[in-house]
Amino acid sequence: MTQNRNKLIELLIGNLVNSVLHSILEKAINDRGLSKRYAQELLTSFSLAQRYREKINPVHSALPYQDIAYIGTKIIRKVKAELEQRKAKGYENLDISLVEGLVERRLKEMKITD
């Protein structure tokens, strides 16, 4: 059971990393209209993250503090690593300062924090 919970948390983290990264890359594209078109056709990481969240107890209230800290820190670390990899290749307009705020918002939307 514990192992299942841990696995679900890892899956949740992976999808939230994608979701936050997606938001930042979207903002870095000059033509905002272009980045948004036809996006709803594809499965979003956010909706998948929601599927996993619904299987992690407590479902209707915030997760214990240790979980919140672990999930938040890991998402921030992974997103920043992805962004740094792109920056190193010369990717411009990437606003790394947005990461913490976006992660905080996702955690709230997922009812991981209050």
Added chain:
Amino acid sequence: MDQVYLPRNRQGFPLGGYVVVKPLESMHVTEKPHFYGIKEVAPLKLGIVQEIFALISRHAHDCENVLITGSFLEEGFSFQDIDVLIITDKEMNEKSLQKAIESSIKIEVHLLVMSHDALLKGLATDPLYHMMLSKAVAKKRFIYHVEREVDYKLLDLHLLKSRVLIDNFDSLNGNEKYSLVRNMVAIFEFIKGEKLRKEHVDKEIESIFQVKVFTIRQNVLDKKTFLREFRGVYQKTLDLILEGIRHDSKQKQAH
């Protein structure tokens, strides 16, 4: 023989005389649709297409063109929704139009409204648009000649969607897996400058993964082998994109 009852005697309507019963609102006679990338559509589906065109004509009669794309045009009836693309520069109430279409044909509709310029821009930069228009039924004839313009940042964003498959293999159904694989392979082919037709992309998928597209859609894959291949192609595509971003950035600096 059906009978029509008139409550009182009327001149010209003798008892037992034959009459023609006709709806007041006559069916809109639509022009013959134009097929792109397909030879024919099943008569039942064609009827639905024409009903959609007629409904849109009634709600947005001055739109430039209407296109039906996506899985609806595949053989058989395994589609989940109908992709409808309306080309217009005018504002329109998409939600109410979508509702009107759905309540009339009783099938879920994915409605996309865009301007002519937005479509051209999309065709120049986005592999999904190429795929979308490679097989379509259009209300009016169309020819869109656009020069391909590889926007690596946009491709990076599109590719990210396919990464979902790596972490979520067990949670996805066959159609979701196919859609994510097709997205990635279409991006790879787009960068290579290949023509993006659905058949071509499907062929590439089958050659890369050594499985039939049908097997992917049926969700009967060998997870280990499939994911190994998938990771390889994903990384190769991402490397090409990052290399493109690096190249673009160097060129910008040189200017």
